[in-house]
Amino acid sequence: MDGRDLVRSVGVVGSGRAARGLRAVRAAWRRRRIDAVGLPRRGAERARVPGQVQGAEPGPGGGLIRFGRSELQITVAVNGAVFWGWDGAGPLPSYALVEGPEPDPRAVLEPDKDGGWRVVAERVTVTVSRHGAVEVCTPGGVTLRRDLPPRWWEPVGGGTARWMQRSEVAADARVFGLGGRASGPRLRDGTYRLWNTDPGRAFGPGEDPLYLTMPVQLVVADAGTHLVFHDTTWDGRVALREGEEGAGSGHDRAGLCEVRMDGGPLRCWVIVGTPARVLHTWASLTGAPALPPAWALGHHHARWGFGSEQEVRRIVAGYQRHGLPLDAVHLDIDHYDDHQVFTVDQERFPKLPRLAEELRRDGIRLVSIVDPAVKAAPGNAAYDSGTAVDAFVRDSSGRTVRGVVWAGESAFPDFTHAGVRKWWGGLYEERLGQGFTGFWHDMNEPTSFNAFGEPTLPRSARHALEGRGGDHREAHNVYALCMARAGYEGLRELAPERRPFLFSRSGWAGLQRYGGTWSGDVATGWPGLRASLSLVLGLGLCGVPYSGPDVGGFDGSPSPELYLRWFQLGAYLPLFRTHASLRAGRREPWEFGAEVLEHARVALLGRRRLLPYFMTLAHLARRTGAPYVRPVWWGAPEDRALRDCEDTFLLGDGLLVAPVLDPGADRRAVQLPRGRWYDTVTEEAYEGPAQVLVDAPLSRIPVFARAGAVIPVRGADGGLELEVWAPARGRTGGGLVVPDAGDGWDEPEIERYVARRQGRGVVVTRERENGSAEPPHPVRVRGLD
Numbered sequence: 001m002d003g004r005d006l007v008r009s010v011g012v013v014g015s016g017r018a019a020r021g022l023r024a025v026r027a028a029w030r031r032r033r034i035d036a037v038g039l040p041r042r043g044a045e046r047a048r049v050p051g052q053v054q055g056a057e058p059g060p061g062g063g064l065i066r067f068g069r070s071e072l073q074i075t076v077a078v079n080g081a082v083f084w085g086w087d088g089a090g091p092l093p094s095y096a097l098v099e100g101p102e103p104d105p106r107a108v109l110e111p112d113k114d115g116g117w118r119v120v121a122e123r124v125t126v127t128v129s130r131h132g133a134v135e136v137c138t139p140g141g142v143t144l145r146r147d148l149p150p151r152w153w154e155p156v157g158g159g160t161a162r163w164m165q166r167s168e169v170a171a172d173a174r175v176f177g178l179g180g181r182a183s184g185p186r187l188r189d190g191t192y193r194l195w196n197t198d199p200g201r202a203f204g205p206g207e208d209p210l211y212l213t214m215p216v217q218l219v220v221a222d223a224g225t226h227l228v229f230h231d232t233t234w235d236g237r238v239a240l241r242e243g244e245e246g247a248g249s250g251h252d253r254a255g256l257c258e259v260r261m262d263g264g265p266l267r268c269w270v271i272v273g274t275p276a277r278v279l280h281t282w283a284s285l286t287g288a289p290a291l292p293p294a295w296a297l298g299h300h301h302a303r304w305g306f307g308s309e310q311e312v313r314r315i316v317a318g319y320q321r322h323g324l325p326l327d328a329v330h331l332d333i334d335h336y337d338d339h340q341v342f343t344v345d346q347e348r349f350p351k352l353p354r355l356a357e358e359l360r361r362d363g364i365r366l367v368s369i370v371d372p373a374v375k376a377a378p379g380n381a382a383y384d385s386g387t388a389v390d391a392f393v394r395d396s397s398g399r400t401v402r403g404v405v406w407a408g409e410s411a412f413p414d415f416t417h418a419g420v421r422k423w424w425g426g427l428y429e430e431r432l433g434q435g436f437t438g439f440w441h442d443m444n445e446p447t448s449f450n451a452f453g454e455p456t457l458p459r460s461a462r463h464a465l466e467g468r469g470g471d472h473r474e475a476h477n478v479y480a481l482c483m484a485r486a487g488y489e490g491l492r493e494l495a496p497e498r499r500p501f502l503f504s505r506s507g508w509a510g511l512q513r514y515g516g517t518w519s520g521d522v523a524t525g526w527p528g529l530r531a532s533l534s535l536v537l538g539l540g541l542c543g544v545p546y547s548g549p550d551v552g553g554f555d556g557s558p559s560p561e562l563y564l565r566w567f568q569l570g571a572y573l574p575l576f577r578t579h580a581s582l583r584a585g586r587r588e589p590w591e592f593g594a595e596v597l598e599h600a601r602v603a604l605l606g607r608r609r610l611l612p613y614f615m616t617l618a619h620l621a622r623r624t625g626a627p628y629v630r631p632v633w634w635g636a637p638e639d640r641a642l643r644d645c646e647d648t649f650l651l652g653d654g655l656l657v658a659p660v661l662d663p664g665a666d667r668r669a670v671q672l673p674r675g676r677w678y679d680t681v682t683e684e685a686y687e688g689p690a691q692v693l694v695d696a697p698l699s700r701i702p703v704f705a706r707a708g709a710v711i712p713v714r715g716a717d718g719g720l721e722l723e724v725w726a727p728a729r730g731r732t733g734g735g736l737v738v739p740d741a742g743d744g745w746d747e748p749e750i751e752r753y754v755a756r757r758q759g760r761g762v763v764v765t766r767e768r769e770n771g772s773a774e775p776p777h778p779v780r781v782r783g784l785d
Contacts (some may be wrong), residue, residue, distance in 0.1 A: 016422035021451070026473075027404040027451035031458045034398065038396030045153040049662050050086070050132035053115060061103025062119040065128055072128065074109070075099035076121040079281045082270045084126070084134060088151060089265035091624070093230055093466060095478045096509035098287040124272045125311025133782030136270050142223040145169050150266055158705035160263035165230070167259075171243030171252035173221035174643045176541045176631070178238060179214035180517070181666065182207055185537035185631065186646055187217075189238055194236040194261075196477050196506045198447040198455055202523035202555040202581075205531045211445055211520045213477065213507045216542045217257070218278070220637045227278045229273040229509065232264030233477045235569040263473060275541075275634050282543050283625025287513035289545050290488070291622045294440065294742035295365055297499045297614040298327025299536065299604055300577035302367075302550075303587065305334055308348040308353050315588060316364060322590055324601055325608045328366040329359065330440060330579070339406035340375045342382050342430050356435020366502075367438035368431050372446055372483055373410035376402055376600015382427060386413060391420045393472075401461045403448030412457060415482035416475050417464035424483070425490020432494055439487055441504035444480040455739035469775075479589055488514035498743055503546065516546030518575055523586070524553025529566050530647075530661045536573055537649060539627075540627025546618075557585025561663060564599055568701045569659040571603040572651055574614070574628045601697050612712035612720050612737070617652045619748070620649055628652060636673055639689060645671040652711035654735060655680075658694070658702040668696045677730045678783045685783065710753040710764065715778060724755050724764050724777055726783040732756050734767075737777075760784070 039099040051068025062074035063731065074084045075091070081093050083101060107121040115130040127135040132149035146168045154161040169175075175187045175338040178194070182205045193209040203210060215230040215238070230236075236259060271281045301319070306312050313330055315334035319326040337343035344352050357365045374382045374392070387393055392411040393401045402409050414420050431439065447455050456476065462477035470785075476747045484504045491500035504517040509515065519535050522528045532549030539547045551570040552558045558566065567589070570576045585591075589600035617628040631651040633642035648658045648670055656677060672688030679686070679694065680703045686692050694702045705711065708727035712735075715721035720739060727733040733755040739748050752767045753775060762781045765772040 013532045023404040023408065024449040025451040027448060028400070028452050030402070031448075031450060031453060031756055032046055034401070034458040035460045038458065040155075042155060042159070044156040045158055048152045048154060049149050053117070053128075053130040053132075056109060056117050058109045059103075060105065061101075061107045062126075063117075065110035065117050067132055070132070072132065072134075074119050074126055074128070075101065076104045076107035076119060076124065076126070078104045079272065079284050080104075081281050081285060082119075082121075082124055082272075083267070085265060085267035087266065089267040089445070091231075091267070093231060093468070096229070096286050096707060098285070098510075098513070101285070108587055124270075132704055135273065136226065138224055138272065142493045143663065144221070144224055144226050144272060145219065145228065145270070147268075152266075153651040162260070162262050163266050164258065164260045165266065165268075167228075167257045169219050169243070169257065170221040170223055171245045172257045173219050173243060173641065175240055175242075175255070175257070176220065177216045177538060178220045178228075179216070179539065179542055180210050180212040180535045181518070182522075182531035182534060184534040185541065186644070189241050191237050191239045194238065194477070196445040196480065196508075198443070198445050199521075200455055201779045202521045202528070202553065203523065203531075204523045204527045205534070205625065207696060212508075212511070212539070213241065214481075214509045214542050214680055215259070216509055218275075219542045220275070220633065220643055222638055222640075222753050224272060225275050225278055225637050226273075227269075227282055229269040230259055230261070231260050231267050231269065231509075233474055233508065234262045234264040235473060235476070242343055247654045253745055258657060267478060270735040271582075275637055276624070279541070279543065279627070280624040281625075283512075285621070286510045288623070289512040289543075289621045289625070290515050291499055291618055292501055292516075292546060292658055293499045294362070294611065294740060295327045295613055297574070297618065298576070299325055299607060299609055300328040300330060300367065300575070300581040301587075302330030302332065302577055304332040304580070306331060307334060307584040308452075308621060309351065312355065316359065317364070318590060320362070322597060322601070324589060326364055326365050328365045328438060330369070330466065330577070332369050333371065333406055334582075335368075336407075338375075340382070341371050341373070342427050344434060350420040353433070353435045360435070362674045366435055367440055368434070368436040369442050370431070370487065371405065371443045372415070372441075372479075373403060373405035373407065373412055373443065375449070376400070376411045383411065385427075386411070387493035389419065389423050391417075391423055393463060395458060396460050396462060396471075401457055403446075403449060403457060404450075405443060410448075412448075413483075414463050416466060418466065421482065421486035421489065423495065424486040428487060428490045429494050438501040439491075441480065441483060441487065441502060442508075443595070444483050444504060445476075445506045446479050456785055461489055470526075470671070473575060478508045480504050481508040481511055484511060484514035489496050499745070509543070511545045512546070517544055518577065519549035521554040521581070522549050524556035524558050524562070525544040526562060526661065527662055528553045529562065529569065532566070533569065533649065533659065533661070534646070536629050537631055537646075540629050541631070543625060545621040545627040545629075548573040550577065550579040552580060552587045553584075554579065554581050555584050560596045561588075563592050564698065564746055565660045565701070567600050568603050571607040572629075572655075572657045572659075572703070576607060595698070602699065604776075609714050611714055613652065613654070615740045616712055616738045619740065619750070620652075620736065624772055632656065632671060632673055639673065641671060641691075642673060653705050654711045656703070656704040656706070658696070660696050660701050666695065666697055667693055668702065669693050670702055670704070672704070678707065678725050679703075679744045680705050683783050703713060705733070705783070706733070708755050710735030710737070710755055712737040712777075720777045722753065722777050722779045723763065724762060724779055724781045726762050726781060727755055727757050
């Protein structure tokens with residue numbers, strides 16, 4: 001017995017959290033016993049490296065290179081992505097990929113100097129040394145990354161090998177990604193864990209890991225941009241060390257990345273190109289982002305603790321009384337019957353379908369929380385039906401694994417089994433019958449309350465893993481991804497005429513296929529506000545474009561100033577949702593005084609006005625993989641000043657948003673990319689690249705429009721209007737518009753517009769295959785001298 005764990009057990013039981021605390025202690029000890037029996041013992045290990053090169057065999061898109069103790073398969077796909085796998089690892093099966101890559105027939109394997117080999121393709125050259133180092137270069141021969149020969153540690157008696165891969169990047173490189181990281185978006189020196197984790201409390205920038213991790217890095221350097229993805233779902237760690245330039249001495253120190261994985265295949269994808277090309281290729285590999293219905297791009301109001309239908313009506317009436325737009329209300333676990341998923345508390349919500357219908361008439365949708373844990377009690381409909389189809393995760397002895405969540409002793413569906421996903425997807429029929437049109441997946445890391453140790457399932461718990469079989473060490477990180485797939489596919493079948501709307505606290509590479517995510521329980525405070533932006537930017541660069549924070553923070557009571565600044569930021573993020581915990585202060589705008597209410601109204605009306613732009617960005621994300629929210633270096637990754645800018649972002653191509661992230665600020669410095677930018681309130685023009693100091697009164701945050709941008713907005717009559725920002729003299733501009741019916745599966749045509757200076761005015765035309773035409777929408781030109 002571990003003495004520290006015994007102390008923790010006594011502390012939890014004696015803390016006053018009564019029954020739940022005692023259950024958490026029992027669950028922790030039970031988890032330890034299960035793993036003591038079910039996990040293989042790791043004894044002596046044998047270290048291995050590839051050895052010397054022995055020969056090579058050309059193949060489609062590249063070929064096979066043999067070493068003394070291993071072999072390396074390299075394939076360049078037709079989209080330019082490079083795959084390599086050691087020891088026979090291929091691209092499939094993979095939870096990240098939608099299908100296997102088609103090899104590029106033009107890629108050639110040929111001998112290289114010093115006994116090595118190289119694969120030459122149109123967009124990239126991959127060189128392999130005679131000892132197994134892999135170097136990725138641009139077509140011009142500039143090195144982007146160099147992976148040193150890997151190392152494996154194999155159990156002497158057989159079993160899963162752990163491995164390590166060290167890589168070098170340019171001294172000036174900056175690294176982004178690894179999923180949702182509160183300390184980002186730029187990832188500095190340190191170690192980052194790849195294990196989806198509920199921190200169990202409100203978090204700030206120093207907390208790591210969080211709910212949604214991915215082994216995806218986007219590396220930006222002077223020489224170019226590349227994405228690297230280590231396709232294994234096992235627990236791992238990424239250690240980063242930024243490089244140092246020799247201040248002209250020529251003695252640069254390369255940046256270093258070390259990836260260590262507890263198991264799984266050593267296989268890797270690298271994509272080279274501009275940020276836009278890289279994310280487009282990444283989406284072609286892992287799937288197009290799901291398209292949300294138009295209402296999901298509006299304002300959402302949520303709270304843990306609405307408590308009753310009367311409280312929901314009171315909140316909605318408050319929005320209506322104060323003239324504030326509202327598009328969705330979210331119900332948390334307190335609307336369940338005794339916290340049991342797919343149930344309703346009939347005393348507090350006796351006529352939920354009628355409430356949903358009343359809200360729908362006012363343009364407001366109901367969104368339901370959905371947790372994966374099912375109360376393990378006969379008579380619970382979900383538990384009984386799940387038991388009948390053998391849906392729940394079992395331990396190595398064949399017993400159903402029990403954990404502790406809100407409903408008490410609970411079982412956990414094995415979403416890595418296709419039949420279980422089919423069963424779970426059918427359960428959403430009950431939710432649709434209650435009037436819900438959106439779904440919010442929570443607690444799906446998965447979380448199980450434990451007094452000590454990891455707050456999740458035993459690592460030895462058995463999973464189907466699509467028929468291959470394995471344990472929770474391999475299934476943990478994709479548990480939420482598979483749950484999202486189950487919900488999305490179930491909704492497609494139950495309501496085929498509507499776009500499913502769901503977002504998930506946890507996930508993995510490919511989550512965008514089924515929906516988005518949110519920050520989780522971000523702490524109330526100025527650091528939490530800053531972390532909110534970091535999470536959205538970082539997730540977008542990993543291919544998940546739809547996300548947002550709990551506006552105001554999950555816990556505590558924000559000051560009026562903090563609440564307003566968070567609200568103003570949220571109005572420009574894809575998921576715009578206020579939310580708070582059971583014991584936190586209020587989050588309604590009118591609770592913070594008349595001044596905050598008025599400024600919040602301006603932010604809400606501004607968001608409503610931009611809904612056609614957000615809908616266009618959603619369609620473009622689906623077609624190109626480009627996130628709605630982009631770092632300011634998106635179009636100029638070679639600009640080092642922009643690479644280090646973390647407090648400003650681009651919203652699409654047309655807008656630049658500079659949120660206020662510090663208390664008491666009424667002015668702030670803004671780093672502008674190259675070109676002319678207009679303050680959208682004063683219409684004053686600024687020339688970039690430059691850092692400018694601008695006013696940021698409590699009433700607004702600085703927002704700039706790119707000269708020449710054509711931005712679709714909601715006109716005063718509710719129709720589509722084109723807001724055109726005057727191009728600089730001698731320049732042209734333009735923009736894309738995707739009109740959308742709001743729901744359904746029709747593929748609207750992308751409208752292309754060009755704006756030109758003509759004399760003292762601006763001419764806007766719609767460009768079509770058969771020539772130019774006048775725009776079919778009203779045009780408003782801004783920024784003219």
